[in-house]
């Protein structure tokens with residue numbers, strides 16, 4: 001059977017309460033009973049002492065009337081208290097009329113000053129207290145004893161009342177506490193039910209839903225906050241994937257359309273071999289571009305999935321940069337752009353993945369050449385600074401407007417969307433650079449002024 005948290009809480013709570021009440025009830029009951037018995041003896045003791053004061057002689061004879069009269073004033077009968085007075089030489093001097101008829105007593109029973117539980121012949125139990133009176137003038141030789149008693153039933157009845165009261169109250173308290181506890185548990189867990197309902201309504205297509213935060217700052221609020229924060233992350237992630245997929249498809253659709261158009265045109269009628277070769281060249285260009293996009297996308301998605309591992313080893317960055325600059329020399333020379341690179345004396349070794357670093361440098365040089373008008377300059381620098389290694393790529397190109405600058409590292413982001421084709425730009429280059437540099441524990445930064453030039457700086461942990 002599946003029990004809800006509130007039911008389980010109530011059961012546990014009631015069981016604990018029952019145990020506590022049982023313990024408390026039994027203990028207090030025992031204490032009260034004990035106290036009541038003690039109290040009974042105290043009363044008997046007090047009465048015995050008082051009665052002993054009434055023993056006196058008149059004209060050398062014992063004044064029994066006086067005892068009877070004075071003791072009567074004490075109203076002992078009402079409480080069922082009986083008494084008797086003994087003298088060692090004279091025997092029993094007086095016995096109250098309510099003295100139990102079947103209770104057999106003597107002068108010496110029980111020992112002086114003591115209290116005792118005795119039963120009469122019928123089995124009724126009494127508590128009796130025997131008190132030895134002080135010497136009474138003028139007959140100091142006589143020893144008087146006052147014996148006072150009361151049936152235990154008096155106390156037992158009281159104890160019984162308390163027992164019944166406790167037994168009746170306990171289930172009532174338990175019931176009230178149980179119902180109260182259950183209601184309280186349900187009330188405090190109500191937000192959980194709401195969260196469950198809300199979570200049920202959420203789906204991949206309704207990720208914008210958020211749970212209302214409870215007013216009270218408690219565990220539930222923490223839960224709701226955590227849940228909402230998690231939904232925020234999921235929504236961002238899903239949106240990114242959706243945007244990425246849409247952008248990727250869009251990006252590939254353009255070269256595909258071009259390819260299809262060119263082939264269709266070529267096939268429309270019989271053509272000369274030269275024309276076919278032209279079409280094939282142009283198609284190859286589109287295919288190369290698609291290949292680049294697909295490779296870039298693959299790299300980024302591997303990176304996202306955490307499947308891309310770096311093959312790090314000590315690499316001389318000066319050599320690496322020199323090689324990359326050389327391989328871009330032709331591309332730059334076509335636009336009459338000069339690339340300056342003056343490597344620092346000695347080697348600058350760094351623990352990196354050489355292929356990935358080459359990719360970064362190639363992307364940055366490619367950008368610098370692409371976005372710098374003919375006759376411009378590109379400056380590449382490499383240096384150690386504060387225990388770190390700094391690479392910088394500056395150009396005298398068109399620059400990037402300030403409003404676009406924060407987004408250039410985003411995937412598929414291009415400042416001039418229309419120039420995609422002739423520039424062969426997919427907007428993935430900087431995103432890839434950023435990922436690779438950060439995977440190396442480094443930082444990449446871009447500064448730019450429109451119409452003046454752009455500088456990309458990479459800082460790598462030195463070593």
Ligand SMILES: Nc1ncnc2c1ncn2[C@@H]1O[C@H](COP(=O)(O)OP(=O)(O)OP(=O)(O)O)[C@@H](O)[C@H]1O
Pocket residue numbers: 363367368371372395397398399400408409413414415416424425426427428429430431454
């Ligand atoms: N050196 C630069 N000078 C001016 N603009 C730049 C420079 N580098 C990047 N940009 C701008 O930032 C955008 C993003 O650059 P990124 O390298 O990511 O993409 P891309 O060069 O357009 O395409 P890809 O590198 O994928 O071929 C570019 O489209 C361009 O507008």
Ligand SMILES: [Mg+2]
Pocket residue numbers: 363366367425428429430
């Ligand atoms: Mg680029």
